[in-house]
Amino acid sequence: MSETKEIFVGRSEQKSDLYIRMKKKTSGGIALEMKSSVGAMFGSSIRRTLEETLKALGISDIEIDVDDRGALEYVIQARVEAGIRRLYDVKEPGCLPERKVGVTEPVRDRLRRTRLYLPGNNPDLMMNAGLFGADCVILDLEDSVAPAEKDAARVLVRNSLLSVGFGTTERIVRINPLSTEYGAADIEMVVPAGPDTILIPKCDTADDVKAVEKLIAEAEKKAGIKHKTLLMPLIETAKGSLHAYEIGAASDRIVALCFGAEDFTADIGVERTREGTESFVARSLIVLGAKAAGVQAIDTVFSDVSDEEGLIASTREAMAMGFEGKGVIHPRQIGPIYKVFAPTPERIEYALKVVDAIEEARSKGSGVATIRSKMIDAPIEKRARKILRLAEALGLLGGKKEKKE
Amino acid sequence: MKMIPNSLGRLIPDEIDGKKLKPFQGAHAGHGGGRKAGSPIRASVDYRDKLRASLDEVIDACEIKDGMTISFHHHLRNGDYLINMVVDKLAERGLKDLVLAPSALFPVHEPIVNHIKNGLITHIEGSMNGPIGRACSLGKMRKACTLRSHGGRYRAIQDGDLHIDVAFIAAPNADSFGNANGLDGPGACGPISFALADSLYADRVVVVTDNLQPFPVHPWVIRGGNVDHVVEIDKLGDPEKIVSGTTRITKSPTRLLIAEYVARFIDDIGIMEEPGFSFQAGAGGISLAFIQFLAEIMREKGLKAPFARGGSTKYLVDLMNEGLIGYILDGQAFDQVGVASLRDNPRHIETDPFTSYNYHTKGNFAPLVKAAVLGATEVDLEFNVNVNTHSDGWLLHGIGGFTDATDAHITMITAPLVRSRLPIIVDSVTTVTTPGETVDVIFTERGIAVNPRRADLLDRLKGSSLPIMSIEELRKIAIGMTGEPEKPEFEDRVVALIEWRDGTIIDCVRQLKV
Numbered sequence: 035m036s037e038t039k040e041i042f043v044g045r046s047e048q049k050s051d052l053y054i055r056m057k058k059k060t061s062g063g064i065a066l067e068m069k070s071s072v073g074a075m076f077g078s079s080i081r082r083t084l085e086e087t088l089k090a091l092g093i094s095d096i097e098i099d100v101d102d103r104g105a106l107e108y109v110i111q112a113r114v115e116a117g118i119r120r121l122y123d124v125k126e127p128g129c130l131p132e133r134k135v136g137v138t139e140p141v142r143d144r145l146r147r148t149r150l151y152l153p154g155n156n157p158d159l160m161m162n163a164g165l166f167g168a169d170c171v172i173l174d175l176e177d178s179v180a181p182a183e184k185d186a187a188r189v190l191v192r193n194s195l196l197s198v199g200f201g202t203t204e205r206i207v208r209i210n211p212l213s214t215e216y217g218a219a220d221i222e223m224v225v226p227a228g229p230d231t232i233l234i235p236k237c238d239t240a241d242d243v244k245a246v247e248k249l250i251a252e253a254e255k256k257a258g259i260k261h262k263t264l265l266m267p268l269i270e271t272a273k274g275s276l277h278a279y280e281i282g283a284a285s286d287r288i289v290a291l292c293f294g295a296e297d298f299t300a301d302i303g304v305e306r307t308r309e310g311t312e313s314f315v316a317r318s319l320i321v322l323g324a325k326a327a328g329v330q331a332i333d334t335v336f337s338d339v340s341d342e343e344g345l346i347a348s349t350r351e352a353m354a355m356g357f358e359g360k361g362v363i364h365p366r367q368i369g370p371i372y373k374v375f376a377p378t379p380e381r382i383e384y385a386l387k388v389v390d391a392i393e394e395a396r397s398k399g400s401g402v403a404t405i406r407s408k409m410i411d412a413p414i415e416k417r418a419r420k421i422l423r424l425a426e427a428l429g430l431l432g433g434k435k436e437k438k439e
Numbered sequence: 440m441k442m443i444p445n446s447l448g449r450l451i452p453d454e455i456d457g458k459k460l461k462p463f464q465g466a467h468a469g470h471g472g473g474r475k476a477g478s479p480i481r482a483s484v485d486y487r488d489k490l491r492a493s494l495d496e497v498i499d500a501c502e503i504k505d506g507m508t509i510s511f512h513h514h515l516r517n518g519d520y521l522i523n524m525v526v527d528k529l530a531e532r533g534l535k536d537l538v539l540a541p542s543a544l545f546p547v548h549e550p551i552v553n554h555i556k557n558g559l560i561t562h563i564e565g566s567m568n569g570p571i572g573r574a575c576s577l578g579k580m581r582k583a584c585t586l587r588s589h590g591g592r593y594r595a596i597q598d599g600d601l602h603i604d605v606a607f608i609a610a611p612n613a614d615s616f617g618n619a620n621g622l623d624g625p626g627a628c629g630p631i632s633f634a635l636a637d638s639l640y641a642d643r644v645v646v647v648t649d650n651l652q653p654f655p656v657h658p659w660v661i662r663g664g665n666v667d668h669v670v671e672i673d674k675l676g677d678p679e680k681i682v683s684g685t686t687r688i689t690k691s692p693t694r695l696l697i698a699e700y701v702a703r704f705i706d707d708i709g710i711m712e713e714p715g716f717s718f719q720a721g722a723g724g725i726s727l728a729f730i731q732f733l734a735e736i737m738r739e740k741g742l743k744a745p746f747a748r749g750g751s752t753k754y755l756v757d758l759m760n761e762g763l764i765g766y767i768l769d770g771q772a773f774d775q776v777g778v779a780s781l782r783d784n785p786r787h788i789e790t791d792p793f794t795s796y797n798y799h800t801k802g803n804f805a806p807l808v809k810a811a812v813l814g815a816t817e818v819d820l821e822f823n824v825n826v827n828t829h830s831d832g833w834l835l836h837g838i839g840g841f842t843d844a845t846d847a848h849i850t851m852i853t854a855p856l857v858r859s860r861l862p863i864i865v866d867s868v869t870t871v872t873t874p875g876e877t878v879d880v881i882f883t884e885r886g887i888a889v890n891p892r893r894a895d896l897l898d899r900l901k902g903s904s905l906p907i908m909s910i911e912e913l914r915k916i917a918i919g920m921t922g923e924p925e926k927p928e929f930e931d932r933v934v935a936l937i938e939w940r941d942g943t944i945i946d947c948v949r950q951l952k953v
Contacts, residue, residue, distance in 0.1 A: 049859045050859050050860070071859065072831070072859065072860050072861060072924075073831075074830070074831035074832065074925070074927045075830055075831060075860075075861065075924035075925050075926075075927070076860060076921075076922065076924060076925070077925070078925065079922050079925075103859060104858075104859025104860035104861065105860065106860060106920060106921065107922060134919075158859075161857070161920070162692070162693050162696075162884055165693070165696060165884050165885065166692055166696060364690075364692065365692035365695075365696075366690075366692065366695065429904065
């Protein structure tokens with residue numbers, strides 16, 4: 035490209051975002067034109083952020099026009115950096131925003147009933163995504179991001195991992211497949227920002243997982259990250275379904291196998307139905323593969339946001355099949371899914387008795403606990419503790435707390 | 440201009456455009472006094488035929504002169520044709536220095552801006568928003584405007600602070616005697632009671648209809664005995680824009696979350712089980728969603744509210760028909776279902792600002808409402824609320840029923856904590872619309888702040904799982920996300936007065952420096 039190349043970055047006229055035009059210059063300093071919907075309150079602050087970001091990226095001459103619609107600071111930084119990356123080679127790691135979120139070790143064993151998908155290039159949806167009670171959020175770099183914006187979304191997702199408080203929600207990033215030109219770059223930029231988990235799309239074999247794992251391990255080492263980023267393979271083909279167990283067992287980082295219905299139905303050449311008959315066997319294989327590998331199984335999204343009854347029916351079926359969660363595309367789907375996964379009062383009562391009996395037996399030094407002369411074995415204990423964990427997450431335990439193991 | 444502080448420490452002019460102002464002294468400091476205004480005494484013998492052939496003939500008959508005050512109501516909302524029609528005709532006659540006294544204006548009334556520039560209208564008494572508010576902020580009005588609440592407007596007319604020379608009342612359903620309501624006809628809008636004060640106190644009262652019916656039109660919300668002239672025109676407005684076909688609940692997850700917090704709060708403090716539970720909720724996104732969440736709790740617990748305060752929508756009407764609400768007391772209908780219910784259901788009652796909101800009465804029913812759910816543009820650390828100006832200083836909204844509704848047992852303000860980088864909680868609001876003493880709880884998606892004055896509520900909230908925090912903590916969270924905002928810059932000139940319910944001045948709006 036010639037020196038006169040002009041680029042655009044960001045989303046035009048979208049709230050909480052900004053749209054930038056940039057053009058290379060070789061001299062004359064920074065020519066900044068700016069308008070902002072919040073200019074009266076944040077004009078000088080935005081200007082400062084723009085100038086400091088350019089400076090941090092080593093840019094001293096550029097033509098830059100900005101149309102801001104109330105973007106937060108880390109978004110402004112992400113958009114400027116993405117634009118500069120389109121014009122110049124940038125010294126890694128680029129311009130990182132102020133870290134507002136500490137690095138924490140990902141939790142393997144946790145509830146994953148709902149995973150809320152967020153398009154990776156939409157800052158307005160990220161800001162509040164941690165408030166709706168989802169067990170996990172998925173910052174998506176794959177299907178919800180247009181090819182031309184993959185690079186911009188990647189910087190935005192990295193910055194939001196560093197800047198946005200998602201509370202106790204598990205932060206998952208869905209990368210692009212390694213078979214595309216984006217996958218490896220996604221890992222390189224995102225892993226150092228410390229997501230809990232990487233969701234790997236279109237996993238067909240154990241090798242797909244291992245290839246991703248290798249790149250993640252390298253990125254972790256380079257960034258000095260001590261813990262292991264977790265993995266969640268997404269199975270969305272006939273081939274992947276048939277390899278579910280080996281995919282699930284491919285790495286000790288794996289916490290769950292997920293099913294993706296849209297790509298699966300396309301792969302086998304049928305329409306997706308509300309009942310999901312076409313994917314029944316594949317979903318069963320994924321549940322079996324996951325259980326055999328000792329990880330969770332998570333079902334696909336229910337895509338009609340306004341059909342609450344359909345969502346509930348689909349969730350009931352998923353639970354009956356052995357899935358422990360569903361994908362979610364709108365926060366209003368979260369509540370109905372929790373209602374389905376909520377244990378009944380009778381089951382909670384029984385689980386409490388089981389755990390009490392075991393604790394009592396252990397405190398007396400006895401290896402065997404019984405309820406009404408029925409022996410409680412390991413699977414019963416495991417199930418009981420899971421029910422109590424669920425009940426606690428739902429606030430159903432009241433004063434009765436699960437005792438720690 | 441001599442400026443004096445009111446009891447909130449806000450500086451207001453001692454006098455403006457030759458009129459002495461009374462500084463605000465407290466939300467309930469006023470105790471009335473004096474006597475009400477009156478309209479001229481007329482004789483029925485002179486009113487055997489009120490029907491005029493055209494709007495022009497009416498304007499001739501009203502003998503409108505330079506400097507007079509003309510009034511309108513806003514029940515036709517953004518579908519209204521009448522205000523622009525009348526004002527254009529007055530401009531054609533070369534009149535000048537008129538005062539416009541609408542109960543509210545909408546974006547459709549943008550042409551008024553030109554009539555302000557060309558000298559027809561000096562200023563506005565009542566309410567304004569959007570483009571007309573912008574013109575006011577830029578100093579385009581020759582005199583300072585006064586913004587009043589619905590109840591405050593009734594009071595000002597009743598007390599003689601706002602004298603109306605000619606009132607034009609758009610009446611979707613009227614007879615030739617002047618009896619009128621908004622229940623039928625192509626422009627049916629539901630209530631038209633914002634025009635009640637105009638009909639009682641204006642020197643001349645004109646009923647304008649596009650649906651002239653044989654006598655008697657009943658209920659006579661506007662009574663023929665108060666009306667000078669009746670005229671039929673082709674069309675009062677655009678029915679599609681007068682009321683919406685349907686009102687929809689917000690899909691914004693943030694707003695839904697705030698609405699859910701409000702309903703859970705009301706449940707947690709236990710007032711739903713107490714006798715006389717009632718609530719007020721308008722047509723805003725959060726309010727509508729709140730109604731749904733509240734209804735779920737009422738169903739679950741088998742509870743009922745003896746009444747709810749409208750604006751009415753399908754959602755409120757459905758609740759009444761389901762038996763969850765005894766009566767709807769309605770000031771405005773926002774959709775077709777609201778209009779039809781007001782017409783057909785005797786438990787759906789039209790209320791005027793005298794009964795519902797006027798401070799200078801022997802009681803209005805605003806304090807009987809247990810929970811009022813309202814919106815805001817800014818709230819400050821003293822719980823003062825601004826609904827008039829934005830944080831960038833532009834005057835963009837009227838008061839509506841806001842300050843009147845704060846007389847409820849619990850006044851609840853709902854707003855996203857951060858809207859496109861704008862923090863809702865500020866150190867000090869740009870404009871005080873209502874003082875912190877009348878505001879009880881602020882609901883945002885990240886936390887709920889209870890006014891420390893309401894120790895009773897904090898007491899009742901013990902054990903609640905809601906994210907209750909101090910307003911300072913909320914402010915900190917917001918600023919942590921947005922950064923500290925700068926303040927807009929103003930000129931010295933005062934372009935609008937914010938009048939409290941009792942006629943005192945709570946704050947003023949200055950011309951923007953641009």
